[in-house]
Amino acid sequence: MTTIDRPWKIPESVLVVIHTPALEVLLIRRADAHEFWQSVTGSKDVLDEPLxxxxxxxxxxxxxxQCGEGSPLAARLVDWQLRNVYEIYPGWRARYEPGITHNTEHLFGLCVPERVVPTLHPREHTAWKWLPYREAADACFSPSNAEAILLLPEFAR
Incomplete structure (x- = not known):
């Protein structure tokens, strides 16, 4: 357990590229890094949680x-069957069990019928924007996020 009495982060996460049929991509800006634009990301809550x-x-x-089971968008949440393994930024390693240096990220796409206005959690994200996929890739801080967005035409067929 961490010193703040919550479990260590699990070094297995998802990255979800939210996009329209026209290949516009939703990016959200992290609250803890002013110019850190990204797709949706997050770690498993428990080891056996299905991706x-x-x-x-x-x-x-x-x-x-809402794109979970039973929602109208559930069938549009697609596991791309790709993963990235990357080194966790040193400043964020304290969230993980000592000795953990790498994370495995699984890529998903979510096609929404049209641009939607997201509801952001202000502790996590402070702004959003829709961009054509190439511009979205250029705006991403994370190289693996940018690479995932550039794969969008292949997976959006």
Whole structure:
């Protein structure tokens, strides 16, 4: 357990590229890093949490968009069957069990019928914007997020 009495973060996460059929991508700006634009991301809550549930939960928490089982968008949340393994930024490693240096990120896409206005959690994100996918990739801080967005035309077919 961490010193603030909550479990360590699990080093397995999802990245969800939310997009329209026209390949416009929703980006959200992190509250803890003013120019850190990204797609929805988040870690599993428990080790055996299915990745699709992690993805739907994180989308709902970070944007207010409901895409979990039974929702109209559930079938539009697609596991791209791709993953990235990357080194956790040193400043964020304290959230993980000592010795954990890498995270495995699973890529998902969520196609919404049109641009929607997200409901942001102000402690996590402070702004949002829709951009054409290439511009969205250029705006991302994370190289793995940018690469995922550039794959969008392949997965949006």
């Amino acid at each position: 699709v549930l992690t993805a739907a939960r994180e989308v709902a928490e970070e944007t207010g968009i």
